Amino acid sequence: MTDTKNQKLGNKIPRTSALEQDPEERSKNFQEVCLGYTPAMAQLEASRCLLCKKPKCVLGCPVRVAIPDFIKLVSEGDFIGAARKVKEANSLPAVTGRVCPQEDQCEKHCVVGLKGEPVAIGKLERFVADYERVHGKEALEKVADPTGKKIAIVGAGPAGLSAAADLAKRGHEVVIFEALHKPGGVLFYGIPEFRLPKEILEAELDYLERLGIKIKVNYVIGKIKTLDELMKEDNFDAVFIGTGAGLPYFLDIPGENLNGVYSANEFLTRVNLMHAWEFPVFDTPVHAHKIVAVVGGGNTALDAARTALRLPTVEKVKLIYRRSRDELPARIEEVEHAEAEGIEFHYLVSPVAIKGENGWTTSIQCVQMELGEPDESGRRHAHAKEDSEVFIETDAVVIALGSGVNPLISKSSSELKTDSKGHIEVADPDVNLTSKKGVFAGGDIVTGAATVISAMGAGRKAAKGIHDYVMSLTK
Amino acid sequence: MFKILEKDNLAPQVFRYVVEAPEIANKAEAGQFVIIRIDETGERIPITICDANRKSGTLTFFVQAVGKTSIEMSLMQVGDSILDVVGPLGNQSEIERFGTVVLVGGGFGIAAIHPIAQALSNTGNKTISILGARTKELILLENEMKNVSSEVRIATDDGSYGSKGFVTDILKEMIQNNVVIDRVISIGPLVMMKAVADLTRQYEIPTFASLNPIMIDGTGMCGACRVTVGNEMKFACVDGPEFDAHQVDFEGLLNRLGSYLPEEKESKERYLKETPAPCQLEPVSNI
Ligand SMILES: Cc1cc2nc3c(=O)[nH]c(=O)nc-3n(C[C@H](O)[C@H](O)[C@H](O)COP(=O)(O)OP(=O)(O)OC[C@H]3O[C@@H](n4cnc5c(N)ncnc54)[C@H](O)[C@@H]3O)c2cc1C
Ligand SMILES: Cc1cc2nc3c(=O)[nH]c(=O)nc-3n(C[C@H](O)[C@H](O)[C@H](O)COP(=O)(O)OP(=O)(O)OC[C@H]3O[C@@H](n4cnc5c(N)ncnc54)[C@H](O)[C@@H]3O)c2cc1C
Ligand code: SF4
Numbered sequence: 211m212t213d214t215k216n217q218k219l220g221n222k223i224p225r226t227s228a229l230e231q232d233p234e235e236r237s238k239n240f241q242e243v244c245l246g247y248t249p250a251m252a253q254l255e256a257s258r259c260l261l262c263k264k265p266k267c268v269l270g271c272p273v274r275v276a277i278p279d280f281i282k283l284v285s286e287g288d289f290i291g292a293a294r295k296v297k298e299a300n301s302l303p304a305v306t307g308r309v310c311p312q313e314d315q316c317e318k319h320c321v322v323g324l325k326g327e328p329v330a331i332g333k334l335e336r337f338v339a340d341y342e343r344v345h346g347k348e349a350l351e352k353v354a355d356p357t358g359k360k361i362a363i364v365g366a367g368p369a370g371l372s373a374a375a376d377l378a379k380r381g382h383e384v385v386i387f388e389a390l391h392k393p394g395g396v397l398f399y400g401i402p403e404f405r406l407p408k409e410i411l412e413a414e415l416d417y418l419e420r421l422g423i424k425i426k427v428n429y430v431i432g433k434i435k436t437l438d439e440l441m442k443e444d445n446f447d448a449v450f451i452g453t454g455a456g457l458p459y460f461l462d463i464p465g466e467n468l469n470g471v472y473s474a475n476e477f478l479t480r481v482n483l484m485h486a487w488e489f490p491v492f493d494t495p496v497h498a499h500k501i502v503a504v505v506g507g508g509n510t511a512l513d514a515a516r517t518a519l520r521l522p523t524v525e526k527v528k529l530i531y532r533r534s535r536d537e538l539p540a541r542i543e544e545v546e547h548a549e550a551e552g553i554e555f556h557y558l559v560s561p562v563a564i565k566g567e568n569g570w571t572t573s574i575q576c577v578q579m580e581l582g583e584p585d586e587s588g589r590r591h592a593h594a595k596e597d598s599e600v601f602i603e604t605d606a607v608v609i610a611l612g613s614g615v616n617p618l619i620s621k622s623s624s625e626l627k628t629d630s631k632g633h634i635e636v637a638d639p640d641v642n643l644t645s646k647k648g649v650f651a652g653g654d655i656v657t658g659a660a661t662v663i664s665a666m667g668a669g670r671k672a673a674k675g676i677h678d679y680v681m682s683l684t685k
Numbered sequence: 686m687f688k689i690l691e692k693d694n695l696a697p698q699v700f701r702y703v704v705e706a707p708e709i710a711n712k713a714e715a716g717q718f719v720i721i722r723i724d725e726t727g728e729r730i731p732i733t734i735c736d737a738n739r740k741s742g743t744l745t746f747f748v749q750a751v752g753k754t755s756i757e758m759s760l761m762q763v764g765d766s767i768l769d770v771v772g773p774l775g776n777q778s779e780i781e782r783f784g785t786v787v788l789v790g791g792g793f794g795i796a797a798i799h800p801i802a803q804a805l806s807n808t809g810n811k812t813i814s815i816l817g818a819r820t821k822e823l824i825l826l827e828n829e830m831k832n833v834s835s836e837v838r839i840a841t842d843d844g845s846y847g848s849k850g851f852v853t854d855i856l857k858e859m860i861q862n863n864v865v866i867d868r869v870i871s872i873g874p875l876v877m878m879k880a881v882a883d884l885t886r887q888y889e890i891p892t893f894a895s896l897n898p899i900m901i902d903g904t905g906m907c908g909a910c911r912v913t914v915g916n917e918m919k920f921a922c923v924d925g926p927e928f929d930a931h932q933v934d935f936e937g938l939l940n941r942l943g944s945y946l947p948e949e950k951e952s953k954e955r956y957l958k959e960t961p962a963p964c965q966l967e968p969v970s971n972i
């Protein structure tokens with residue numbers, strides 16, 4: 211291995227691109243698109259980091275990963291040490307290295323990026339996590355002595371998983387209750403295999419189980435048990451709610467009940483959670499469509515579009531977005547991947563009706579849009595042009611407009627305060643305590659649909675709040 | 686894993702199961718359902734909870750072998766285990782003292798309406814049950830229904846039992862004979878529930894139907910189970926499964942239930958070809 215210890219190359223060399231599967235090839239399979247770095251590539255990229263004394267990048271990371279510290283270890287060739295360093299702040303680095311919108315977070319603030327391309331922090335994070343998984347025998351972090359306190363975590367998404375990990379390490383007995391038959395939340399049912407291989411998630415879950423955390427699947431809290439029952443009958447000292455924003459929005463336009471119309475959640479759940487791409491070996495199908503149109507422009511829309519493209523019968527995928535490319539909220543890497551794979555982007559069009567024959571979808575009726583001046587948030591408002599009807603031919607429509615919060619739990623407990631949109635309210639975001647005694651919440655259920663890392667950050671903060679709370683209880 | 690403790694074949698292609706699921710049994714109420722997944726490659730299918738015994742910690746449900754999953758289920762034996770059972774899902778039936786309630790159960794829906802009839806009768810309602818099916822041997826649970834109804838009337842399409850004709854013929858006759866009816870609940874094939882709704886709408890009798898759209902998660906996450914009720918989109922798994930039948934868009938639901946017919950057929954045919962002698966199954970449709 212080259213010793214690059216004292217070289218800080220910054221922009222003297224270009225950012226190291228990661229290996230990728232060929233677009234032509236990958237648009238037909240579900241294997242991971244980005245293949246990451248080799249050790250040499252990682253060390254080369256690490257040498258671009260200036261190891262700033264006051265690192266700006268860290269401020270862009272919601273969980274404050276010690277970025278220069280871990281990158282230094284990478285450049286020294288201590289990949290396992292680097293992984294452990296990342297894990298001090300981030301319990302799922304193999305996941306975040308793949309799915310964080312780095313261009314808006316850590317890398318956005320990197321000083322090397324001021325004059326050129328920022329250090330590829332995400333790719334390095336991914337590299338060290340993958341390296342440790344394969345080579346590291348993953349020594350378990352120290353777990354504190356048992357405290358005798360029991361904590362229930364509702365929802366096994368990133369918020370719940372990271373809260374669980376932190377609490378287990380502090381010596382509490384932790385049980386996660388998950389509604390679906392597999393834990394992981396959006397990481398399992400939403401984000402597809404080609405972006406986040408399930409094997410990685412399984413390894414992370416395995417790690418949690420080795421920390422002594424119990425995961426109970428098929429448990430819909432609010433139905434099989436209420437929060438009160440968890441605390442009073444099952445003697446949990448505190449509960450964390452991380453149930454996410456899983457309620458799909460529809461367009462509220464005519465034709466949405468035609469066959470061939472799906473919410474992105476349904477489409478992705480069929481394919482990811484239920485393995486519809488392996489029908490008939492797996493029993494859940496997704497209909498054999500030829501053209502699939504996806505409405506929306508976020509990560510969910512791009513995931514749905516690229517998933518559709520990989521289904522054997524699909525010949526063409528159209529993405530329908532009401533603004534222009536510059537406004538797409540998705541991660542830029544995904545947009546570039548989608549373009550390379552041949553997704554057809556239809557910008558500045560907005561659906562007004564879905565048309566069909568004999569109960570099946572045949573096209574989407576849209577109006578053309580124009581962009582106005584940016585508003586205070588810097589986002590350009592889109593408005594419809596008059597008499598600008600267009601019809602986009604398709605036999606399936608996947609609606610990816612984001613999601614609201616699932617009211618199952620708040621409906622079952624009147625003491626939980628929610629805002630007008632149903633988000634659970636927490637008084638102090640550093641503690642994440644709800645209006646109900648002993649009940650904490652975090653992640654998308656509190657903030658509305660956000661990011662994996664922000665959900666994990668909320669989970670960690672809540673873990674701290676829960677720890678302080680249960681340790682103050684006299685039992 | 687959820688162990689099958691009892692299994693009976695009650696009628697052609699209709700099986701009754703008693704399954705160990707103490708925590709669900711502890712919570713289940715009339716009108717709710719579970720979602721089951723038989724094995725790792727299985728699909729998630731909703732099944733009505735027909736009885737929940739809190740003491741023995743068991744659930745009773747009925748499965749009609751119509752397609753790949755339900756046929757596979759029909760081949761499972763006492764001692765086998767179902768991989769996933771999640772519930773209780775959906776809302777419980779409204780159980781109040783309404784007065785006289787007519788329960789209309791069609792074919793396989795009789796099993797689902799029995800716990801509701803029982804709960805209503807225990808609450809002091811007068812319960813009249815109208816049971817219908819294609820033919821005599823498909824009338825399920827007649828005795829059990831008699832135990833929880835002050836009157837049971839039966840109609841078969843072929844006239845092999847009870848009166849020949851439809852359940853709606855009996856209901857109409859009752860209405861025309863001035864029987865005071867405060868509420869009607871119907872569970873059965875969609876066409877039957879629609880016919881009941883069309884009839885009682887004319888007489889403004891509050892009527893509820895338990896809908897059976899295709900579902901996946903059963904928790905309000907996927908929207909596959911959406912139905913139009915009174916021009917609003919509802920998710921049957923969390924807003925239902927019972928809805929005001931006068932407001933339901935039955936045609937829309939019927940259309941959506943057909944959205945996987947080719948795949949369901951392929952799956953079933955493939956399974957039947959690969960599985961040696963899976964009993965003597967004939968084609969039926971329960972839509
Ligand atoms: C398709 C898609 C792609 C995305 N891509 C990205 C990306 O690239 N980068 C990024 O940062 N973010 C992305 N996001 C957003 C990100 O996934 C979410 O912000 C994040 O998962 C939220 O985490 P969470 O733990 O709050 O909730 P979730 O991940 O939604 O997990 C909630 C869990 O709680 C369970 N649950 C719900 N109700 C109950 C109940 N009553 N009882 C028991 N369990 C319950 C659910 O089944 C689920 O498993 C994407 C989202 C989607 C949908
Ligand atoms: C709330 C609810 C409660 C239910 N309770 C029961 C129950 O107690 N017992 C039971 O056997 N079934 C019940 N069902 C229906 C059951 O879920 C389906 O019959 C099941 O999905 C069939 O799977 P399959 O693979 O065997 O058949 P498939 O291959 O999926 O279908 C075979 C045939 O059945 C029809 N079919 C498919 N889904 C439905 C449906 N949801 N309703 C009516 N017909 C359908 C198909 O159109 C096709 O003709 C319920 C459905 C819901 C939504
Ligand atoms: S967790 Fe995300 S934001 Fe933080 S350093 Fe890693 S990739 Fe960047």
Ligand code: SF4
Pocket residue numbers: 258259260261262265266267268277278281319320321322329331
């Ligand atoms: S800001 Fe950029 S150069 Fe500085 S420590 Fe962070 S990653 Fe390295």
Ligand code: FES
Pocket residue numbers: 899900901902903904905906907908909910911920921922923
């Ligand atoms: S089954 Fe998914 S929302 Fe009802």
